[in-house]
Amino acid sequence: MFEEIGTTAEGDLQINVGPQHPATHGVLHLVLTLNGETIKKVEPHLGYIHRSIEKMCESLTYRQFSYVTSRMDYLSSHINNNACALIVEKGLQVDVPERAKVIRVIIDELTRIASHELWWGAMAMDLGAFTPFFHAFRERETINEIMEETCGARLTMNYIVPGGLMMDIHPNFQKKVKSFIQLFRSKFDEYNELVTGNIIFQNRMKGVGVLSPEDAISYGCTGPAARGSGVKCDIRKLYPYEIYDKVQFDEVLETGCDSFARYMVRLKEMLESIKIIEQLIDNIPEGEFQAKTKAVLKLPKGEFYQRVETARGELGVYIVSEGGTTPYRIKYRSPGFSNLSALDHMARGSKLGDLIAMMGTLDLVIPDIDR
Amino acid sequence: MTNEELKLKITTLLPEAVFEEGGEWLNVNVNATAWPALATQLLHEPELYFNYLFCLTCIDWKTHLTMVYHLDSTQYRHNLVIKIKLDTNKPEIETVSNLWRTAEFHEREVYEMFGVNFLNHPDLRLLILPEGWEGKNPLRKDFDDPVNMIRL
Numbered sequence: 155m156f157e158e159i160g161t162t163a164e165g166d167l168q169i170n171v172g173p174q175h176p177a178t179h180g181v182l183h184l185v186l187t188l189n190g191e192t193i194k195k196v197e198p199h200l201g202y203i204h205r206s207i208e209k210m211c212e213s214l215t216y217r218q219f220s221y222v223t224s225r226m227d228y229l230s231s232h233i234n235n236n237a238c239a240l241i242v243e244k245g246l247q248v249d250v251p252e253r254a255k256v257i258r259v260i261i262d263e264l265t266r267i268a269s270h271e272l273w274w275g276a277m278a279m280d281l282g283a284f285t286p287f288f289h290a291f292r293e294r295e296t297i298n299e300i301m302e303e304t305c306g307a308r309l310t311m312n313y314i315v316p317g318g319l320m321m322d323i324h325p326n327f328q329k330k331v332k333s334f335i336q337l338f339r340s341k342f343d344e345y346n347e348l349v350t351g352n353i354i355f356q357n358r359m360k361g362v363g364v365l366s367p368e369d370a371i372s373y374g375c376t377g378p379a380a381r382g383s384g385v386k387c388d389i390r391k392l393y394p395y396e397i398y399d400k401v402q403f404d405e406v407l408e409t410g411c412d413s414f415a416r417y418m419v420r421l422k423e424m425l426e427s428i429k430i431i432e433q434l435i436d437n438i439p440e441g442e443f444q445a446k447t448k449a450v451l452k453l454p455k456g457e458f459y460q461r462v463e464t465a466r467g468e469l470g471v472y473i474v475s476e477g478g479t480t481p482y483r484i485k486y487r488s489p490g491f492s493n494l495s496a497l498d499h500m501a502r503g504s505k506l507g508d509l510i511a512m513m514g515t516l517d518l519v520i521p522d523i524d525r
Numbered sequence: 526m527t528n529e530e531l532k533l534k535i536t537t538l539l540p541e542a543v544f545e546e547g548g549e550w551l552n553v554n555v556n557a558t559a560w561p562a563l564a565t566q567l568l569h570e571p572e573l574y575f576n577y578l579f580c581l582t583c584i585d586w587k588t589h590l591t592m593v594y595h596l597d598s599t600q601y602r603h604n605l606v607i608k609i610k611l612d613t614n615k616p617e618i619e620t621v622s623n624l625w626r627t628a629e630f631h632e633r634e635v636y637e638m639f640g641v642n643f644l645n646h647p648d649l650r651l652l653i654l655p656e657g658w659e660g661k662n663p664l665r666k667d668f669d670d671p672v673n674m675i676r677l
Contacts, residue, residue, distance in 0.1 A: 198652075199652075200652055200653045201652070201653035201654055201655060204653050204654075206663060206664075208664060209663060209664055369626070371576050371577050371599055372576070372625055372626040372627065373626045373627050374577070374578060374579060374625070374626075374627030385599065386599070387599075392602065456547075456548065457548060458549075459549065459550075459580075459595065461579075468579065470579060470580050470595070472580060472582065472593075472595075474584055482584075483584045483585070485580065485582040487579060487580040487582075487595075491630060491631075491634075492627050492630070492631075494630075495626070495627060495629065495630040496626075499626070524653060
């Protein structure tokens with residue numbers, strides 16, 4: 155896992171972390187320069203899971219291209235699909251039925267909770283606590299079952315399509331979501347008892363991986379990684395899409411700027427997502443779940459940009475259209491890519507063991523970084 | 526600032542800037558030589574304060590390349606898009622990684638995918654592609670790799 159690759163001219167040790175290290179949760183390769191146990195430099199080497207999704211999308215139609223985006227940040231696949239649907243709808247000026255909008259928001263928030271659950275379990279496991287993983291997966295499984303029934307898939311959903319939804323929700327959907335809310339609320343205190351209050355955990359998190367608000371903005375950090383430094387960057391609040399401007403929720407901000415602050419942001423965000431779902435679950439309007447669209451979609455000549463808030467931060471989809479059935483150029487501005495770029499700055503001067511806590515609270519998903 | 530106010534302000538900073546309207550945000554076409562000075566002003570002018578570069582990418586138009594910078598201000602929440610034409614055969618532009626640190630990674634990505642040379646970049650080398658890919662730029666339109674079949 156940690157492999158020595160040599161020494162620098164100054165006599166510092168260079169080692170590899172990854173590409174198959176358990177704490178990187180994927181194929182991330184970091185080359186560290188160490189002076190004793192102190193980190194002098196972190197150099198990410200990317201591309202182990204690069205599939206060139208941007209190039210692929212240039213030969214996919216506007217109905218097809220959103221399917222590959224489920225494979226970018228696979229823990230936010232609904233939200234990625236939502237971004238693609240929104241940008242096509244923006245280009246074609248399609249009015250999406252209210253029912254579809256409400257279901258999209260509910261399902262996006264369920265995705266966010268599922269993603270944060272997985273992060274919470276894996277993060278605690280990185281720091282040596284194995285039990286939380288099972289607690290997190292118990293609740294996450296309930297969400298997966300809801301998704302399976304409604305979308306027919308557990309990970310790469312492809313449920314949100316241009317114009318609305320692939321199909322209507324399952325008759326059990328509302329009942330099951332409500333029982334999930336009840337389950338989640340009853341179990342949430344366990345999370346704090348198990349991990350948050352633990353003194354060893356707090357000592358490993360507080361003051362580790364400090365990122366000032368100015369640096370967070372300059373490095374393009376978004377999502378909980380920047381909100382832990384008190385930067386207001388929630389796209390749902392700043393540039394609302396779907397019906398986020400009609401629901402009540404708070405943007406969670408912490409001012410600690412360290413790993414513990416980022417941890418608390420994600421934990422509290424789960425409760426905010428529950429709040430959004432509670433407001434909507436009994437108020438899904440009747441009607442169509444899909445707008446009428448043509449079989450072959452053609453975006454007008456021009457440029458389109460859509461920003462959405464995934465579980466990791468701001469996802470941007472930028473399409474340059476020449477008026478054809480496929481995009482001329484497509485760019486995905488992935489949150490993980492920018493968040494990772496701040497790792498070197500955060501880690502310099504800290505101890506090797508703390509790097510695991512920093513990577514954990516950045517919540518890196520490698521296919522999202524590589525694309 | 527609204528798009529109109531931004532347009533006036535940028536005209537005073539750079540009279541030769543060409544504007545494109547109709548999109549969601551104001552688009553400004555500038556020359557590669559005028560870019561470093563304008564970028565510094567966009568960040569440091571107190572009325573503009575574009576401190577958040579949320580997207581940096583390139584487009585291959587076959588006849589030329591276009592660099593595209595999407596800017597946002599966390600204080601005023603106004604947005605701006607900067608476009609710069611580059612020569613296909615010898616694309617060169619000054620780095621902005623000294624102003625917006627996020628540009629360091631994004632420029633490395635554009636360097637390997639499009640072959641754009643960023644002058645004075647602190648560490649311009651391959652980021653995603655493995656060794657041996659120097660000179661081959663996968664996101665250029667003329668790139669084709671029948672073995673690794675990127676096109677579906």
